[in-house]
Amino acid sequence: MPDFADHAGRYAPSPSGDLHFGNLRTAVLAWLFARQSGRKFYMRVEDIDSERSSMESAQRQLEDLAAIGIEWDEPVVYQHDRGEAYxxxxxxxxxxxxxxxxxxxxxxxxxxxxxxxxxxxxxxxxxxxxxxxxxxxxxxxxxxxxxxxxxxxxxxxxxxxxxxxxxxxxxxxxxxxxxxxxxxxxxxWAYNLAVVVDDGYQSIDQVVRGDDLLGSAPAQAYLAHELGFPDPEYVHVPLVVTADGRRLAKRDGAVTLRQMAEDGGVQRVVEQIASSLGHPDVSSMGELLDRFDPLGLSREPWVWGISE
CATH class of the missing domain: 3.90.800.10 (Glutamyl-tRNA Synthetase; Domain 3)
Structure with missing residues (x-):
């Protein structure tokens, strides 16, 4: 069994396509919260939905996260390997x-x-x-x-x-x-069981994710309690939305890293993410890690196409 740290955060994408700007922003926030609090940071590929998931998509997502400057602790956990644990x-x-x-x-x-x-x-x-x-x-x-x-x-x-x-x-x-x-x-295997079991397995005690998932936290925390896992600290962060208030999706145009990087490169995308977090003058993840203030993060959704 891998030796996971006692205190850790994570990012857990579903490999059903390339990550868009909203996904990347949440990943950056999860990384910032973990690293600023001295936690390990793990990556988990949530691929139990075999009809929608692919290893190719998972690899592209990990490459994109690394490209913007997110680094993580090994090992990467793949849910398709975790059936016995579930x-x-x-x-x-x-x-x-x-x-x-x-x-x-x-x-x-x-x-x-x-x-x-x-x-x-x-x-x-x-x-x-x-x-x-x-x-x-x-x-x-x-x-x-x-x-x-x-x-x-x-x-x-x-x-x-x-x-x-x-x-x-x-x-x-x-x-x-x-x-x-x-x-x-x-x-x-259903998501609610898999996510709780894997958080316990990886010693995740800080869960950073979009605030649209706040309503599912009580049931998941109760399930964790029933399985004997400690309560994690939750951080539900504002989403990236379109001008009409819809959650940003790939249908909204050039929103993935690879699409956005065609106009200004990866660094420009990092700058956009930093700007969306209240730091328009930051151009690297290292600098963002030094300057990010969790208490200063706007609680309002960040509007794509207007705020960018």
């Missing part, structure tokens, strides 16, 4: 099978008194006879049930550098996705 964690948790289709969940969630965005608990308290019947129905169509966490808390509180204490609902999140019984593979 299975071991799953065995420690209180879980139940879920036979619902997306349509079932959508219809149940629209019923009176259902909490928006939460699993309505349709399969949580089925009898063994009901489970056997639902399991056989899926089996006849060649499918497997999903596995959900049976949460024993309704709400959980996390601590965030910018948000302070944040309390949110704890859902019966999916830990292992259902699907075709003949095509079970690494991609069947």
């Amino acid at each position: 299975a071991s964690a799953l065995a420690k948790l209180d879980t139940y099978e879920c036979y619902c289709s997306r349509r079932d969940i959508r219809e149940a969630a629209s019923a009176p008194h259902a909490q928006p965005g939460m699993y309505p608990g349709t399969c949580r308290d089925l009898t063994e006879e009901q489970r056997a019947y639902r399991r056989s129905q899926l089996s006849q169509s060649g499918r497997l049930p999903a596995i959900r966490l049976r949460a024993h808390a309704e709400r959980w509180t996390v601590n965030d550098v910018y948000k302070g204490e944040f309390t949110g609902p704890v859902d019966d999140v999916i830990l292992k996705r259902g699907g075709n019984a003949n095509q079970a593979q690494v991609g069947d």
